[in-house]
Amino acid sequence: MLRIAICDDVIEQTLMLQKYIREYYENNGAEYQLSLYTSGEELLADVEKMDIIFLDIGMPGLDGIETGRIIRSKNSSCRIIMETVMVERMREAFFFEAFRFIVKPIEREEVEEALNACMRKVLGSGSVELFYNRIAHEVHQSEIQYVVTYDSYCEYKVKNKTLRSEASLRELEGKLDKRLFFRIHRKYIVNMAQVQSYRNGIIHMKDIELPVARRKKKEFEQAYMEFDLKYR
Numbered sequence: 001m002l003r004i005a006i007c008d009d010v011i012e013q014t015l016m017l018q019k020y021i022r023e024y025y026e027n028n029g030a031e032y033q034l035s036l037y038t039s040g041e042e043l044l045a046d047v048e049k050m051d052i053i054f055l056d057i058g059m060p061g062l063d064g065i066e067t068g069r070i071i072r073s074k075n076s077s078c079r080i081i082m083e084t085v086m087v088e089r090m091r092e093a094f095f096f097e098a099f100r101f102i103v104k105p106i107e108r109e110e111v112e113e114a115l116n117a118c119m120r121k122v123l124g125s126g127s128v129e130l131f132y133n134r135i136a137h138e139v140h141q142s143e144i145q146y147v148v149t150y151d152s153y154c155e156y157k158v159k160n161k162t163l164r165s166e167a168s169l170r171e172l173e174g175k176l177d178k179r180l181f182f183r184i185h186r187k188y189i190v191n192m193a194q195v196q197s198y199r200n201g202i203i204h205m206k207d208i209e210l211p212v213a214r215r216k217k218k219e220f221e222q223a224y225m226e227f228d229l230k231y232r
Contacts, residue, residue, distance in 0.1 A: 002030060002122065003049055007037040007067070008056040008083065013106060014038075017054055017083070020111040030119075031126060040067030047071050050078050052118050054102075057084035072096040079118045123180040123193065123231055130156055130163035139163065141177055145205060147189040157208075179231070182223050184212040192227045 004021060008014045014036055025032045037043040040055075040062035047053070053071065057064035068080055079099040083106060084090065090101055099121075100114040124141030131137070145157040149169055156163045165172070176189070183189045188210050190203060197204045198221075201212045212220050 002032040002051050002126075003035070004032055004052045004054075005035045005037060005043060005046070005050045006054045007040060007043040007059070007064075008054070009038045009059045010056070011038075013056070013083070013104060017106055017111065020106070020108050021054075021115070024112055024115050028119075040064065040070075043067065044070055044074070047078070048075050050075060051122050052079045052081065052115075054081045054083055057082055068096045068098060079121060081114050081118075121231070124177045124191070126175065126177065128156075128165065128167075128175055130158070130165050132161060132163045137163065141180065142191070142193065144181075144191050145194045146191060146208070146210065147172065147176075147181075149187055149189065179227070182220055184210060184216055184220055186213070192224055193231070195224070198224060 002025075006014055006017055006021070008017070018034065018036065021032075021034060035046065040059060043053070043055075044062075044067065047070075055064045055068055055071075059067075064082060064084070068082070071078065071080060080096070081100045081102060082090065082098045083102045083104055085104045100117060102110045102114060124144075126141050127138045128141060128144075129136055130139050139156070139158055143158050145159075147157075148155045149172070152166070154165050154167065154169070154172055156165065167175075172189070173183070180191055180193060181189050182192055184203065190205070190210060194205055195203050196206065201214070201217055203210045203212060
């Protein structure tokens with residue numbers, strides 16, 4: 001599930017932006033969770049789990065520029081979309097790699113363009129239902145390190161836990177983000193963002209080394225190079 005935040009102290013602008021975001025994702029059939037915040041201090045408590053943040057520059061207390069700097073130190077991958085009437089302050093947002101700018105009053109077309117651009121970049125934004133100790137959990141795809149496939153089930157390495165799914169291999173490959181996951185072997189599917197290094201047909205991950213099948217080697221190297229260029 002995609003996690004989105006709006007941080008703006010002006011309620012009218014927040015409600016309008018909320019409406020545009022909801023309509024965009026409902027029209028595109030995407031899973032999302034939208035959270036609203038009225039201050040930078042409030043947002044920072046949850047920022048590590050966010051994928052996209054709409055952030056107002058002009059807020060009392062911790063303003064959007066300072067909040068953006070802190071966000072970037074805590075969450076390097078989220079897309080920060082700045083909203084402002086203070087065009088002269090946009091340059092400051094380049095220092096923490098703001099992804100897009102929206103000028104107030106907010107227009108639907110600008111919001112949709114920003115979200116389209118985000119969706120081309122945000123990897124593993126969907127979720128899969130997995131089981132741990134027979135209890136179902138919705139797991140963000142980006143959190144999956146690798147998958148081990150068996151005849152009738154799959155095991156997913158997620159952080160320090162091994163979760164399980166009874167979904168077939170065909171179902172699994174249909175759900176996983178193809179930009180992020182690659183089948184390196186008849187048994188293994190890896191999250192390329194979790195690969196620490198690759199050499200001589202061996203993938204090095206946090207706690208394991210996995211072999212790339214010889215017939216998959218050239219295809220994987222091409223996919224991994226494209227991933228590195230586009231999404232790192």
